[in-house]
Amino acid sequence: xxxxxxxxxxxxxxxxxxxxxxxxxxxxxxxxxxxxxxxxxxxxxxxxxxxxxxxxxxxxxxxxxxxxxxxxxxxxxxxxxxxxxxxxxxxxxxxxxxxxxxxxxxxxxxxxxxxxxxxxxxxxxxxxxxxxxxxxxxxxxxxxxxxxxxxxxxxxxxxxxxxxxxxxxxxxxxxxxxxxxxxxxxxxxxxxxxxxxxxxxxxxxxxxxxxxxxxxxxxxxxxxxxxxxxxxxxxxxxxxxxxxxxxxxxxxxxxxxxxxxxxxxxxxxxxxxxxxxxxxxxxxxxxxxxxxxxxxxxxxxxxxxxxxxxxxxxxxxxxxxxxxxxxxxxxx
Numbered sequence: 001x002x003x004x005x006x007x008x009x010x011x012x013x014x015x016x017x018x019x020x021x022x023x024x025x026x027x028x029x030x031x032x033x034x035x036x037x038x039x040x041x042x043x044x045x046x047x048x049x050x051x052x053x054x055x056x057x058x059x060x061x062x063x064x065x066x067x068x069x070x071x072x073x074x075x076x077x078x079x080x081x082x083x084x085x086x087x088x089x090x091x092x093x094x095x096x097x098x099x100x101x102x103x104x105x106x107x108x109x110x111x112x113x114x115x116x117x118x119x120x121x122x123x124x125x126x127x128x129x130x131x132x133x134x135x136x137x138x139x140x141x142x143x144x145x146x147x148x149x150x151x152x153x154x155x156x157x158x159x160x161x162x163x164x165x166x167x168x169x170x171x172x173x174x175x176x177x178x179x180x181x182x183x184x185x186x187x188x189x190x191x192x193x194x195x196x197x198x199x200x201x202x203x204x205x206x207x208x209x210x211x212x213x214x215x216x217x218x219x220x221x222x223x224x225x226x227x228x229x230x231x232x233x234x235x236x237x238x239x240x241x242x243x244x245x246x247x248x249x250x251x252x253x254x255x256x257x258x259x260x261x262x263x264x265x266x267x268x269x270x271x272x273x274x275x276x277x278x279x280x281x282x283x284x285x286x287x288x289x290x291x292x293x294x295x296x297x298x299x300x301x302x303x304x305x306x307x308x309x310x311x312x313x314x315x316x317x318x319x320x321x322x323x324x325x326x327x328x329x330x331x332x
Contacts, residue, residue, distance in 0.1 A: 007204055008052070012044040014116070014123050024105060025043075026105075028040060029102070029174045030168055032099040036056045064080065071106040074110075076111055077105045077112045080101065105136075131178070133177055134176040156169060157175060180242075182206065184196075186250065188210075188257070189209050189218075189227065196248070196321060199322045207225065208228060208239060209222060209225055209227045210232050211251070211256075233263050241268065245268075246273075247260065249261060250275045252276060261284070265288075271329070272300050274301055274302070309323070
């Protein structure tokens with residue numbers, strides 16, 4: 001798993017704390033109107049003023065950093081409100097017509113601070129692709145991690161995890177969802193894949209390439225990427241696509257694409273797409289029907305893959321694919 005820096009807020013804060021710099025985490029816990037960043041967005045701030053992430057479009061960060069540095073001095077969290085009616089917020093430029101509440105928490109053992117041990121447990125869970133929720137009460141500063149069905153808030157937490165949505169509950173607890181990183185399994189290390197892996201990573205996905213043809217899936221063509229040379233059905237079985245996984249087949253070769261598609265159709269992957277013309281897909285559908293897949297199952301496949309934007313070049317086709325995956329993720 002290789003997260004982008006802007007997805008590594010807990011890891012960054014813990015690293016700064018362990019390096020002796022001091023660290024604080026700022027989290028958007030509530031929004032109203034045209035807020036620039038969704039609930040759950042985070043900004044990590046070091047004791048030397050370094051920052052990573054974002055809680056707005058850049059318009060309130062300076063004020064949040066100022067409060068974070070103060071929190072590191074006195075060890076006390078802050079619950080900040082910024083909105084167009086707030087003179088301080090106007091001074092820092094929140095002119096988008098919305099209101100946001102930001103919880104600023106110092107990392108440490110002081111009054112109300114985030115326990116370094118709790119933060120380390122959160123980081124460990126994220127590293128093993130385990131979904132976990134960090135529950136925080138902004139008023140009492142109580143905190144706990146949960147991921148199991150025995151938690152009294154299990155149903156609410158499970159619903160939020162399915163939708164990747166953090167938020168406040170009626171009883172005042174803020175549920176911060178930390179789902180595993182999104183994954184993209186790309187079958188076929190072709191030219192389109194060279195652009196698609198870059199775009200996928202920029203959009204927060206953890207990509208894996210599958211291609212048993214060594215000349216295609218080489219480290220020279222895909223530096224730094226995870227490449228499996230196993231046959232697609234074997235590789236897919238090992239990867240076990242889940243509801244946080246998109247699967248894209250790009251080889252045009254039924255010997256490679258079909259086994260991957262069969263495995264994907266038997267999984268919880270939220271997106272399945274396959275390159276090929278309408279005629280190619282019609283033949284693919286016939287093959288899948290012949291081995292017992294139903295019309296409902298086959299209808300999960302987006303083919304021809306990608307939004308119809310008139311894409312021609314490999315990079316443009318990758319844009320169309322990434323756009324369609326995003327649409328599936330965000331709009332269902």
